[in-house]
Amino acid sequence: MSTDTDTDTAVGREQHLVQVCTSCSIPAAIDLLSQNRELCTKQITWTDPNGDEHTTPPIFIAIDYEHVTLVEQLIPLHTSNMLNTITGGDGEYSVLQWACFTGNLQIIKLLIENGKAIADEESLSLAREEDHTDVMEYLVKRINFYADFEHLYGSEEEDDADSLYMERMSGNVVDESTDDTIKNAVIEENQREGIASPAIRKSTNTCNHLIFSIPSQSDNDDLEIKLHQAITTDENQGDNETNTGFVMWPAAVMLSHHLTQNPEIVLGLNDNGDDLDGNIMELGSGCGLAGLIAATLLENDGSSDKVIFTDYNPSVLDNLRRNVSLNDFEVDHKVLGLDWFDQQQQTQQQSNESEREGDIATTEQHHHAKKKRSDSDTWVDMDGIEHSQARLIIGSDLIVCSNDADLVASTINIALMEGGQAIILGADSNTRFGVRDFPDACRTLGLDVAVNENIWE
Numbered sequence: 001m002s003t004d005t006d007t008d009t010a011v012g013r014e015q016h017l018v019q020v021c022t023s024c025s026i027p028a029a030i031d032l033l034s035q036n037r038e039l040c041t042k043q044i045t046w047t048d049p050n051g052d053e054h055t056t057p058p059i060f061i062a063i064d065y066e067h068v069t070l071v072e073q074l075i076p077l078h079t080s081n082m083l084n085t086i087t088g089g090d091g092e093y094s095v096l097q098w099a100c101f102t103g104n105l106q107i108i109k110l111l112i113e114n115g116k117a118i119a120d121e122e123s124l125s126l127a128r129e130e131d132h133t134d135v136m137e138y139l140v141k142r143i144n145f146y147a148d149f150e151h152l153y154g155s156e157e158e159d160d161a162d163s164l165y166m167e168r169m170s171g172n173v174v175d176e177s178t179d180d181t182i183k184n185a186v187i188e189e190n191q192r193e194g195i196a197s198p199a200i201r202k203s204t205n206t207c208n209h210l211i212f213s214i215p216s217q218s219d220n221d222d223l224e225i226k227l228h229q230a231i232t233t234d235e236n237q238g239d240n241e242t243n244t245g246f247v248m249w250p251a252a253v254m255l256s257h258h259l260t261q262n263p264e265i266v267l268g269l270n271d272n273g274d275d276l277d278g279n280i281m282e283l284g285s286g287c288g289l290a291g292l293i294a295a296t297l298l299e300n301d302g303s304s305d306k307v308i309f310t311d312y313n314p315s316v317l318d319n320l321r322r323n324v325s326l327n328d329f330e331v332d333h334k335v336l337g338l339d340w341f342d343q344q345q346q347t348q349q350q351s352n353e354s355e356r357e358g359d360i361a362t363t364e365q366h367h368h369a370k371k372k373r374s375d376s377d378t379w380v381d382m383d384g385i386e387h388s389q390a391r392l393i394i395g396s397d398l399i400v401c402s403n404d405a406d407l408v409a410s411t412i413n414i415a416l417m418e419g420g421q422a423i424i425l426g427a428d429s430n431t432r433f434g435v436r437d438f439p440d441a442c443r444t445l446g447l448d449v450a451v452n453e454n455i456w457e
Contacts, residue, residue: 013039018046021061026070033058033077040077041086056088059095066104075115083115097123100139103132112142119143128400128433136400141247210248212289214260223260225292226326228319248287251396255425256293259394265423266297268305268391278305278391278417283338283408283424284398285309288320294394295324295331307331308390310338312382337382340407343414379415389417397426405434409441428453 013032017039020028033039045055048064059078062070075083083095093101096117099108111117119142127135210227229247259266268276280298282291288309295307309320320335378386393416398408412422429436439449 014042014044017058018044018061021058021067021070022046022065024062024065024067024070026073029058029062029070030073030077033074037077040074040082043088054089056098057086057095059083059086060088060098063095063099063104063107064102066102066107068104068106068110071107072110072114075110078115081116083111083117093126094120094123096120097126100124100132100135101126101130103127103130103135105132105134105138108135108138131401131433133401212253212256214253214256214293216260223293223296225256225289225296227287227289227292227323228326229287248289249397251426252286252289255290255394255396255423258423258425259290259293259297263297263301265392265421266294267301267303276391276419278420279308279388280305280392280394281308281310281390281415283310283393283395283411285311285320285335286316288323290394290396292323292327292329294392295329295333296327299329299331304332305391307333308387309333309335310381312337312339336387338379338411339382340404340411342380342382344407344410377417379411389415389420391417391420393420393422393424395422395424397432398424399426399432399434399438402433402437405437405441409438409445409447412442413445413447 013036017029017032019025020032039058041057043055044058044061045053046061047053054060054064059071059074062074078086078095087094089098094117095115096108096111096119099111100123112119119139121143124136124139124143127139210229212225212227213222214225215222227248266280268278280291280294282288282294285291291307291309298305298307309324311317311320314337317335317337324333324335377389379389380386393412395408399405408424412424416422424438426432426435439451442449
């Protein structure tokens with residue numbers, strides 16, 4: 001006579017496996033799976049600590065219950081890239097995606113470093129959705145953001161590269177007739193100069209030089225920008241800083257393409273063809289691609305306007321100076337530290353003063369924005385030095401966390417001059433916290449906002 005938990009039957013083995021995985025009975029779990037290897041990929045129904053029912057392979061159970069040692073012991077049983085192929089749950093999550101949603105960094109490190117699980121953007125998105133900051137910081141250094149279109153470039157499927165890459169950037173499906181965007185904006189490997197693909201994220205201090213070739217609107221040659229991706233370690237960054245500014249993010253490529261196809265934005269030409277004087281400011285410059293494109297367009301036009309590159313991390317700022325030097329342009333420029341929190345405090349102070357005086361300011365802007373009025377005509381860098389407002393503010397992938405919406409909106413409000421505009425490009429709210437709140441955060445400060453879900457339409 002047998003019961004449902006007898007290990008002599010298939011159902012009994014599965015139920016016993018659920019019991020030993022939820023209770024972290026490591027020897028029993030390893031013994032059962034070693035003798036029945038097919039169970040490693042078997043979809044088994046189980047209940048999580050919150051009482052929700054799931055159907056997944058058994059390693060998902062150990063991950064969900066955060067049994068670190070059990071996960072470590074289970075990894076060697078998953079051979080032949082199995083960790084990257086098995087899925088579970090209603091959303092058909094991969095093993096790593098499930099772990100990123102759960103948020104145990106130790107387990108995630110085991111899966112990637114011991115199990116060779118491949119980090120992807122969905123894993124990052126799930127970690128961001130649950131606000132697992134430590135997981136996000138770890139993943140961003142290990143994701144190949146260009147993987148889905150690199151293999152298309154130069155292949156028979158080359159025509160699909162446009163819509164594929166733009167979909168990755170905007171989070172929206174783009175009509176496949178979109179022409180000549182990615183094939184010309186794609187990062188090209190240059191073996192003669194030892195230039196590496198942006199998908200390569202080395203763990204050493206080896207230099208990564210990239211060349212970005214962005215198509216020009218005119219018949220002139222494409223604009224070529226040289227970049228160095230800073231390779232760093234946590235010790236070099238400080239306890240509270242992340243790696244986000246050290247590598248090239250795809251949104252910067254899309255913003256750069258948008259600027260080259262609409263050079264009047266950079267050159268300060270209004271609808272009447274009149275010039276608007278003033279500086280160009282890049283927020284969260286990172287490697288500085290969009291700012292460098294703006295500087296190149298200004299130089300080609302003979303403009304005397306200045307480009308101001310800004311970021312928070314001192315090491316990122318050092319790398320920005322290096323990238324400016326690599327491109328050897330003569331346009332006036334500055335590389336400055338900028339803390340968005342400082343601008344938010346200044347905005348709050350102005351708001352309080354306006355309320356006391358009964359004077360409510362109005363302004364204007366865009367995920368495109370044009371600014372009409374401001375209470376101040378300066379913004380403050382991290383050294384406490386005041387600078388004139390900019391006529392154009394650009395930025396890409398600035399909003400990642402929920403409070404970024406208010407911080408970026410406040411910074412634009414302080415740093416954008418009357419009559420100026422800001423263009424902020426990034427992924428949609430399905431993959432970025434705070435994006436949904438950003439337009440309202442701007443409007444609350446008196447900025448007029450126009451949101452374009454797809455800049456390629």
